[in-house]
Amino acid sequence: MIKFEKAVMSDFMEMSNSYIKTLTGVVDDFWEQHIIDGDFYIIKSDKSIIGFYTLFVEWDKKKYITSFYLSEEYLGLAQEIIKRIIYDFEVEKAYVATCDELFLSVCLDFNKEVSLQAYFFDGAILHDVRPAEYGFECMKKVNVNEMPKIRQLTGDFYDDFSDEGLALGEFELYSLVKDKEILGVGVMVPNKLQKGYVACGEIVLKQYRRKGVARSLQLNMAEICRNNGLIPIGGCWYGNIESKLTFNSCGRYSRTRLLNITFR
Helix, strand or coil, X not given: CEEEEEECHHHHHHHHHHHXXXXXXXXXXXXXXXXXXXXXXEEEECXXXXXXXXXXXXXXXXXXXXXXXXXXXXXXXXXXXXXXXXXXXXXXXXXXXXXXXXXXXXXHHCCCEEEEEEEXXXXXXXXXXXXXXXXXXXXXXXXXXXXXXXXXXXXXXXXXXXHHHHHHCCCEEEEEEECCEEEEEEEEEECCXXXXXEEXXXXXXXXXXXXXXHHHHHHHHHHHHHHCCCEEEEEEECXXXXXXXXXXXXXXXXXXEEEEEECC
16 A cells, blocks of 8 residues: 655655665756755655655646655556656656656656756766866855845846855855956855765856856866865756857766656
8 A cells, every 4th residue: 555645855864865876877956956845755655664756846837746766675666656646646747867767767657748958967077178268366256245246247147046045155156257357157056965066057247258257167166176075067958058068168078867757
């Protein structure tokens, strides 16, 4: 008898960590937040807890399943359980990383459409690339008092990053400065679930694009990561070819995609 019960993820971190260990590639903060900010449910067989899943309501009001895990001895029930979740909870879509084999497989069993959502880029292997166009001396760490200026320059790019989060060290911001002018701003977000990785993103001010600012930010942030024993990663929307080229030019490679799978 399979039952689903709403729970709190922090109460089941051992099982959550077991799930993360099944992933065969890197995932970024976008992927993680759709799990952490979602509703967490445990899966029970009789009185035993055998797995979990998370549901997230996206901005378009559609309900996504964003993670799915079963203990190995119950994998034979995976297809039946995911079918029940989809229909009992009226789940319309899924965000699934291609490095998540079980979740990907059972979602494909019930898909109506599969769209390519994003690339994830791994920096675990340090490749030999040309130096940054703007060296580390151009990097300036942003403090909370500077956020009004950063927001003025970058529009809504950093709307999801609060002043409080910056003060608490939940992420770091770095501006790239040349001749007292800010050319772009990078962000570093440590993974909360897949430990040891830091998602690095950036925005370049319009008038300074195509001058190596983005790759310089990425290379310099990667150096910060590696100096602290961490691995730089990143992600971009699948259609953002310029961002993909930037990551590639930094030696960051992608073997993992995020898929947007439609069930209904």
